[in-house]
Amino acid sequence: MPTLTPLIAQRADPHIHRHTDGYYYFTASVPAFDRVELRRATSIEGLAQAPTVDVWIKPDSGPYSELIWAPELHFNEGAWYVYFAAAPSREIKDKLFQHRMYAIRNSGPNPLEGEWEFMGQIDTGIDSFCLDATTFSHKGVLYYLWAQKDVAIEGNSNLYIAPMASPWQLGGPPVMLSKPEFDWEIRGFWVNEGPSVLKRNGKIFISYSASATDENYAMGLLWADENADLLDPGAWTKLAAPVLRTCYEHRVYGPGHNSFTSGADGDTVMLVYHARTYTEIIGDPLWNPDRHTYVKALRWDEAGMPVFGSASQA
Template identity: 50%
Template sequence: MTDNSVRPYPNPFIRERADPQILRHGGRYFFTATVPAYDRIVLRGADTLDGLRTAEETTVWVKYPEGAMGSHIWAPELHRIGAGWYLYFAAGEAATATGDVWKIRMYVLENRNDDPLTGEWTEKGRIATPVDSFSLDATTFAHGGTQYLCWAQHDPGLEGSNTSLYLAALANPWTLAGDPVEISRPELDWETVRFAVNEGPYALVRNGKVFVTYSASGTGAEYCVGLLSADADADLLDPASWTKSPVPVFATNAAAGIYGPGHNAFTTDEDGRDLLVFHARAYEEITGDPLDNPDRHCRIQPFGWHADGTPDFGAPLPESE
């Protein structure tokens, strides 16, 4: 079960950083997230988890003034694959007379340096998918000797749906090895509030299972986290291998004053205890366009495990600062 008696963390952990990811690698912590201006990709590094809060933020890439990768720089994720660092992110075209800011596609940057905060980030290009449509929130994980990519994408043939989740093996960090399979689509009531959305996947392999969390519905108080699971020895590219939780596993906690938790990642503290990384707002009603709202702050809290081996995320904890 969730043990929230573990050392409490100050929340918000990092302000005005949505879609947060904290990666622990080589004894250091790295942080990236969406910035409210949607115009660049930033990284932080620190020797301790707490150190990320005040660590200098390094801009490693900025949007283009025209053409592709010119707007809506969203949801960067940092991953170490082999001897390289890779940043996955989504971007639209620049807001020019001929640009379409909603032509959101997935892109990859590479850095072969040991430290992702130094060295040169080079563009490896767009991740090509069989259907050229709205796509975002790429994440990657290795399992059973295969590197996988999981992401959210619009199926033009699926009426009334915004994005489903897809999974494919990778030939290299920026190229699919074969046709993707749909592993989840928004069909349940809690996945279709305001918008029919499955997005923001993140993988966790534990207890003989492969878990993929994802976010559902619109980005207001209705935003919540769902859970897919597959046996660790199953064919992950067979949609039948995946089981969806019938209820959200992490959702608004009005009593604690935390609304719309989602777009999560996982990390561990210095003692190896599991931590959930996510964003949420501290109020329910949003004034104006939600895309212009900077208050989806990064938050972290410990989580535990149910007796059946599935993660127990509990509920969002109240702010602590």
């Protein structure tokens, strides 16, 4: 298999949305953590050279004025939404940053144009560190899926799901689906974060990332039957082993915080994730800008389960 090269340099937490207008839309955390940046192209490969547009820039002060993390672009109920996490400062309290989750909306056909409206905080009913929101629809219900701290559970964050009353408001209480528990999830930090949803073969899959954001970062998988009650934690199965991890042989380190999109044929599932190409990081890995966006095709086994393969190979 050929060795992968990054699609886009220095873009972490990448999210690619293929829309009905024929365009692929890309957003990610920028190294300065100060804005929401979008680009679009008619192919995945074209995103690499597509011009970027800053659609929202953080204010100078206030509750969402620092550390803009992990934006995701979704088209929900006839409008574009970007969900992102932001903090009031770079201060760490009780070993955590102070992020909460927010949404902006654009009702125009092209999210790179027109006005974006700030919709406010996505209130989960739990006042604690939270981030990495995504949304998906299933059987007529819009769901919100994210990572959040529970003070009664060891670690930085667990995964939660809730129905939505609107694309910027929850319609029910959070339900915890996963927490850090396996050895590979608790290296450096106890973390479950960065969830992404894929529907295929009669199942709902949730990929997620765990451990510190250095070479220990890796991806796990949950799944449920498509006819199950997705708000029932017992409906979900969690793999004990990671599905994507560092490839030391080809020097691709800490793959994670993925999204899914479709290939040019409309059927192939493309895995979008970030990784580093070296481990000699000075200081906190969070501030290192060299997490790059990779894209590769997902494969499937005979049981209809996704095969993620190597982080370094197509």
